[in-house]
Amino acid sequence: MSDELTVSEPRTRRAVVKGAAWSIPVIAAAVAAPAAVASVNNASLAFTASKTALLTLNLLDGGGTLTATALTTVPTEVTLTNGAGAINQTATITVTVGRPAGINIPVGRARGFGVYSYNGVNSTAGQRTATYQSAPIIGQFGFPLTTFTTTQLINVASNGALAVPIVFGLAGNSTGVAVSLLATFPVTITVDLGTRTLTATSTISVPVGAGIL
Template identity: 50%
Template sequence: MTIKDTELSRRTLVKGAAWSMPVIAVAAATPMAAASTTNASLAWTSTDSGLLGLELLDEGGVLTASAVVTVPDEYTITNGPGAITSETATVTIAVGVPSGVSVALGHLRSFGVASVDGIATTAAERSVTYAGPIGFPTTLWTGTRNVTIASDGTLAVPVEFGLVGESTSLVDLSLLSTFPVQLGVEFADGSSYLATSSISVLANAGIL
């Protein structure tokens, strides 16, 4: 074999080796949905109704209703694409004055938040405000709760109401009383959500 033949054989071998190299496919990573608190929604999703036993949050003890009382007892945050992980949310629950109910003398009790997500509220988190010497108060609870929800998942949060304020009118209401309830959830990035419900108390329940 000549030197020329040897060089040609080597070039042919290298060329064949190049064509026989295995092809390695590299898959591009698909980005996951970014975590965000802007894709959520909020709603009250459950109620409790009956002759409820309600804690007296300011006075201590429990009062059991003599007529049916209906309260919201759960709210749900529904998340969109992107997980919410260990985000701190400021939660507010406000209870207004029932419309169409006339009080002739003294103060009556209203409803305040006893616990949220199984955590008892504190007196410092609750406020009770009477507009004057007669009627119902407005009430407000403000607290923080940790929120973790999977992408496109839901988080159901139990809420328990009790009774707040004072009862000095000595007159039991003979009308249906409906208290408006507004829930607010606000995250640190400014994303906020609202949901409304109501608490109804049949006449002569004996708890207000």
């Protein structure tokens, strides 16, 4: 009987040790998860730089460039500012440029704006959309609403910041309509981190006589 007890006792100890080893990663994961969530919750997003100049802008649909003949203002940088706790995960980035309010173009099309490059990488046709309003007989008209979508690894240290350059170009096409008012295009960028979506807004301003719309 003593032999049976001696054999069974080590087996019991091995089973206990094995169970404890499997439980350690589970405990570590449970502790780490709240820290990651807290970091995302402490982060914020904002456009942090812009440029006002006689800009030369790339044509996203058809190629080539156009140079504005009046001072045009575009945002050039967006910054994610982090709080306590590092962020290291892939996010979905979406940039939307809306139609300018207060300008009615019932017939014909004007150009809008879309993302030419993001974080130093030129956008592709597959990442961009440009959608005009449409009506029977008239067809497409007005300004396009544009979107740009990509993914990005967001790697920001605790209490750090990540600044990303962004370059806008001209989207859609023009039928030669005259735009006789200041055109202010709303710009929105969202960074979807899974557990939270960060949002920042800005505008693109095109004065009368710029000759690019």
